[in-house]
Amino acid sequence: MSAQAETFEHSHIFLGADHDRNARRVWFVIALTAVMMVIEIGAGTYYGSMALVADGWHMSTHASALLISAVAYLYARRQAHNPRFTFGTGKLGDLAGFASAIILMLIALLMAWESFLRITHPVPISFAQAIGVAVVGLLVNLASAWMLKDDNAHHGHSQGHYHHHEHHHHHDQGGHVHHGDHAHSTHASDNNMRAAYIHVIADALTSVLAIAALLFGSIYGWLWLDPLMGIVGGLIIAQWSWGLMKSSGRVLLDVVPQEADLQDEIRSALETGGERITDLHVWQVGPGHHAAIVALVTPQPESPAFYKAKLAPVTSLSHVTVEVTQSAAA
Numbered sequence: 283m284s285a286q287a288e289t290f291e292h293s294h295i296f297l298g299a300d301h302d303r304n305a306r307r308v309w310f311v312i313a314l315t316a317v318m319m320v321i322e323i324g325a326g327t328y329y330g331s332m333a334l335v336a337d338g339w340h341m342s343t344h345a346s347a348l349l350i351s352a353v354a355y356l357y358a359r360r361q362a363h364n365p366r367f368t369f370g371t372g373k374l375g376d377l378a379g380f381a382s383a384i385i386l387m388l389i390a391l392l393m394a395w396e397s398f399l400r401i402t403h404p405v406p407i408s409f410a411q412a413i414g415v416a417v418v419g420l421l422v423n424l425a426s427a428w429m430l431k432d433d434n435a436h437h438g439h440s441q442g443h444y445h446h447h448e449h450h451h452h453h454d455q456g457g458h459v460h461h462g463d464h465a466h467s468t469h470a471s472d473n474n475m476r477a478a479y480i481h482v483i484a485d486a487l488t489s490v491l492a493i494a495a496l497l498f499g500s501i502y503g504w505l506w507l508d509p510l511m512g513i514v515g516g517l518i519i520a521q522w523s524w525g526l527m528k529s530s531g532r533v534l535l536d537v538v539p540q541e542a543d544l545q546d547e548i549r550s551a552l553e554t555g556g557e558r559i560t561d562l563h564v565w566q567v568g569p570g571h572h573a574a575i576v577a578l579v580t581p582q583p584e585s586p587a588f589y590k591a592k593l594a595p596v597t598s599l600s601h602v603t604v605e606v607t608q609s610a611a612a
Contacts, residue, residue, distance in 0.1 A: 308352050311426050315345040318422040325415040329408035332397045333492035333508045334416055336515025340488045343522055344481040350378040372568020376530040383526040390519035397512030409500035420489035427482040488515055536565040547596050556581045573601040579609045
């Protein structure tokens with residue numbers, strides 16, 4: 283595409299900022315976590331420890347979350363200028379998240395059921411080996427947490443989330459406006475960063491629980507303690523999956539976003555004089571990016587650019603279409 287044509291094109295890359303420099307670190311955390319998770323699940327199965335299996339699968343939840351974000355980022359980059367994605371590829375992470383949440387929910391339920399069976403029919407556990415693997419798992423979690431926290435302190439951005447480096451602010455006669463990077467994008471990234479960090483800390487806690495269950499089991503012969511931790515781990519993963527299903531499902535179904543009551547913000551920004559909004563649609567097109575279609579009636583119509591200028595303070599709006607109709611004179 284020529285430079286001149288690009289001037290009139292709209293960017294539909296509804297992502298964030300500062301991803302590229304963090305990409306290598308994310309992939310390292312993903313690889314480290316994935317390898318450890320496979321070892322824990324394999325060792326837990328071999329040594330008869332459901333607590334270790336639960337810890338491994340719990341580790342897979344944040345590994346998959348990071349992987350989804352990283353892969354979605356790559357795909358979004360590749361498809362960034364594909365016009366068939368009418369609102370860009372920002373929802374890809376939500377689609378992948380919803381799919382992985384369903385898979386992990388099934389795994390969690392199967393794991394809890396298997397653990398329940400083992401309480402009634404105990405299986406011999408190789409305590410020393412299982413404890414050793416759980417300790418290594420804990421160290422990996424702590425190392426991952428340190429890396430995520432270190433990144434947050436330096437850059438204030440989630441390396442797990444897909445981002446962009448566009449700095450456009452387009453207007454056109456058709457009634458569209460496109461903002462580039464926003465303060466809101468940074469805020470969204472901070473939230474994602476915090477979520478990733480909290481998830482790794484939760485992982486570390488399940489590792490501690492697994493170690494405790496195995497230690498007490500080996501000292502006092504409480505074989506039921508290990509499968510009990512398996513049930514607890516299964517329930518934790520099920521709860522995480524359900525939360526992810528709800529949040530990603532809401533985005534996929536274009537439910538009006540709750541953050542900062544965007545509808546109210548838009549109404550208060552536009553309905554200042556004789557203007558009255560007759561139809562308003564707001565939905566999320568990517569992390570920290572929203573689109574809106576506004577139909578308004580006013581006695582003295584102005585150009586769409588006039589109304590879009592009024593919406594400029596609403597930073598999380600990345601794509602706005604305004605329709606203006608003149609009302610009958612009073």
